[in-house]
Amino acid sequence: MTTLYPxxxxxxxxxxxxxxxxxxxxxxxxxxxxxxxxKEVHGRIATSLRLGLPVNQGAFxxxxxxxxxxxxxxxxxxxRAQRGLARFEADYRPNLEGEAHRVEAFVEWKLExxxxxxxxxxxxxLLLGQEIWDWKTGNPGGSREQLRLYLFLAYGxxxxxxRLARAVGLESGEExxxxxxxxxxxxxxxxxxxxxxxxxxxxxxxxxxxPGRACRYCPYAHACSASQAPGRYLxxxxxxxxxxxxxxxxxxx
Ligand code: SF4
Numbered sequence: 451m452t453t454l455y456p457x458x459x460x461x462x463x464x465x466x467x468x469x470x471x472x473x474x475x476x477x478x479x480x481x482x483x484x485x486x487x488x489k490e491v492h493g494r495i496a497t498s499l500r501l502g503l504p505v506n507q508g509a510f511x512x513x514x515x516x517x518x519x520x521x522x523x524x525x526x527x528x529x530r531a532q533r534g535l536a537r538f539e540a541d542y543r544p545n546l547e548g549e550a551h552r553v554e555a556f557v558e559w560k561l562e563x564x565x566x567x568x569x570x571x572x573x574x575x576l577l578l579g580q581e582i583w584d585w586k587t588g589n590p591g592g593s594r595e596q597l598r599l600y601l602f603l604a605y606g607x608x609x610x611x612x613r614l615a616r617a618v619g620l621e622s623g624e625e626x627x628x629x630x631x632x633x634x635x636x637x638x639x640x641x642x643x644x645x646x647x648x649x650x651x652x653x654x655x656x657x658x659x660x661p662g663r664a665c666r667y668c669p670y671a672h673a674c675s676a677s678q679a680p681g682r683y684l685x686x687x688x689x690x691x692x693x694x695x696x697x698x699x700x701x702x703x
Pocket of ligand 1: 660668
């Protein structure tokens, strides 16, 4: 059975990166600081909502080594993460108190797509009645398609159309809201077919490289001859030592 999920197409932007990260789970030198902080923010919000307690706004504990992309500064990333938590605490948590909700809700829809069994799965940050909420540590501006896929997934998994999906920009306070519409049903099926085709193409050519936007946060970019990623640095969070990761050529097989 094929497993599809809402962010699969973004993962498949470069087949080689997808196969190495998602299928082979190859280790990387270090996580990106932005990714580690994003996970931490999501985790603290989920804990706060589960326990009905104020969100932990204490200092972040990062892994010993993190990767920074050119132009990123750890202090800026930490400040942004702190501002996101502060906004959640000030603007969102009080209104969610006492409301029935599910946090990090795993949703699964088993269906047949052109005669083939498919699992369409996803984890929803917050299910609040008929609303799906997605916390964004970055700009929520480009979230509309993802929100539509969440609506389609929730519709398929429960048999009931949700009311809307909302992306909440924790730093900016900007929100993107996508209401349910019947048009999402044929659109969603078309997207699943496209995902399935892209997946087949990637699995047939697991070493295919597709340099471009996918390279920026690709964990293997410094060792990929085709990379278009900006420079990257390894930061030792205890000593503050920074090492530039020189791009190597002709490393990929
Ligand atoms: S650096 Fe770019 S082209 Fe190379 S594997 Fe990563 S995403 Fe693909």
